[in-house]
Amino acid sequence: AQSVTQLGSHVSVSEGALVLLRCNYSSSVPPYLFWYVQYPNQGLQLLLKYTSAATLVKGINGFEAEFKKSETSFHLTKPSAHMSDAAEYFCAVTSPSNAGKSTFGDGTTLTVKP
Amino acid sequence: NAGVTQTPKFQVLKTGQSMTLQCAQDMNHNSMYWYRQDPGMGLRLIYYSASEGTTDKGEVPNGYNVSRLNKREFSLRLESAAPSQTSVYFCASSGPTAPNEKLFFGSGTQLSVL
Secondary structure, eight states: OOEEEEEEEEEEEETSSSSEEEEEEEEOOOOEEEEEEEESSSOOEEEEOOSSSOSSSOOOOGGGGEEETTTEEEEEEEEEEGGGGGGEEEEEEEOOOGOOEEOOOOOOOEEEOO | OEEEEEESSSEEOTTTOOOOEEEEESOOOOOOEEEOOOOTTTTEEEESSSTOOOEEESSSTTTEEEEOOSSSSSEEEESOGGGOOOOEEEEEEEEEESSSSSSSEEOEEEEEEO
């Protein structure tokens, strides 16, 4: 079985501040982990993914995430928030044993204040 | 460069009516998926197709049927719509090395059942 918990359904930061969105996962086998972003009235787009290579993964738009097996976490960070980062962010987990069917977290809405 | 195309974008149904949501991808992907998105609940998998001619239930399959018509097309049918099926529906596909491949999403279908 696999699951994802995103801590905090809403996160608000000031422009230029650090962005930290939290994701913890549960998986009985080594997982593949993804962060997706959804802008209003659009489908989801991939930000970055972890597939057992480097534990620090860099994605698009200056985002990165670190896989920590001991903490079962895959938190998303960005050093300096931009107004255009305002969106909903989803963490997802999948694994070979689950036929590639992704399980998504409930999402975190990021608000960026000027 | 269409990617994943869903139709229609919006639909209003009365309870008991039927309809089919269409999805097509032009990336030669084997795997296709239907998800529903409800506020505060992330995305939940309805049905999944690993290849042409195969389908598998996801987390919330009740009240839905699917057809993998060919490699490109994967349709979702509501035989007798219920208000609980009011949601935003997303079709997605993934490439040849799923499950570690990212999902490509369509732009969604907003369905209201009255």
